[in-house]
Amino acid sequence: xxxxxxxxxxxxxxxxxxxxxxxxxxxxxxxxxxxxxxxxxxxxxxxxxxxxxxxxxxxxxxxxxxxxxxxxxxxxxxxxxxxxxxxxxxxxxxxxxxxxxxxxxxxxxxxxxxxxxxxxxxxxxxxxxxxxxxxxxxxxxxxxxxxxxxxxxxxxxxxxxxxxxxxxxxxxxxxxxxxxxxxxxxxxxxxxxxxxxxxxxxxxxxxxxxxxxxxxxxxxxxxxxxxxxxxxxxxxxxxxxxxxxxxx
Numbered sequence: 594x595x596x597x598x599x600x601x602x603x604x605x606x607x608x609x610x611x612x613x614x615x616x617x618x619x620x621x622x623x624x625x626x627x628x629x630x631x632x633x634x635x636x637x638x639x640x641x642x643x644x645x646x647x648x649x650x651x652x653x654x655x656x657x658x659x660x661x662x663x664x665x666x667x668x669x670x671x672x673x674x675x676x677x678x679x680x681x682x683x684x685x686x687x688x689x690x691x692x693x694x695x696x697x698x699x700x701x702x703x704x705x706x707x708x709x710x711x712x713x714x715x716x717x718x719x720x721x722x723x724x725x726x727x728x729x730x731x732x733x734x735x736x737x738x739x740x741x742x743x744x745x746x747x748x749x750x751x752x753x754x755x756x757x758x759x760x761x762x763x764x765x766x767x768x769x770x771x772x773x774x775x776x777x778x779x780x781x782x783x784x785x786x787x788x789x790x791x792x793x794x795x796x797x798x799x800x801x802x803x804x805x806x807x808x809x810x811x812x813x814x815x816x817x818x819x820x821x822x823x824x825x826x827x828x829x830x831x832x833x834x835x836x837x838x839x840x841x
Contacts, residue, residue, distance in 0.1 A: 611651025
């Protein structure tokens with residue numbers, strides 16, 4: 594294995610825009626939920642005439658669909674991601690809208706389908722508002738305590754936030770906004786990190802995991818983690834996901 598400094602320097606300078614995780618190939622793995630969200634999303638997109646994808650990242654998941662509806666719109670709040678989404682989806686006629694998480698900039702009842710893969714925070718009232726009657730919200734959300742083994746390695750115990758993003762609570766919020774939740778599936782998936790560079794890179798990309806993360810600030814914990822990983826065993830964490838289908 595390369596030195597600590599080599600691994601960290603490489604990860605500090607690597608591109609983290611968009612939602613492509615190919616940089617981690619051979620260095621970290623994450624088990625996928627059993628339902629295959631990208632495939633299911635593609636099926637849904639091929640069956641409607643208008644759709645909105647919220648918090649699209651670099652547009653990578655939408656781009657996997659072979660057929661897009663005549664009106665396809667995506668939103669993204671981070672400018673580097675939005676730029677990447679324009680490059681990827683613009684040639685296919687997709688409108689990319691930069692949105693900072695406030696009210697969705699669309700008229701009432703604008704879309705037959707609203708989707709999201711790992712939205713920052715679903716605004717159920719806004720989702721209900723922009724859905725056409727009979728339209729569906731179909732999404733894969735991050736669940737409670739996701740990656741907390743890694744997050745708490747750096748931040749210490751966080752019992753007050755372990756229940757955030759609970760699927761039962763999200764169902765209640767969706768129904769309170771006027772949606773009918775037709776199905777909900779949950780999964781807990783194993784994650785493995787094999788070198789400290791993989792951890793630096795993921796913490797730069799998923800900035801909400803350790804919000805004040807810098808290599809300098811957490812140098813001691815990173816060196817501690819590097820020593821553990823050099824023992825030959827990966828650092829194991831678990832992601833949680835839920836698949837939700839709700840109808841207006």
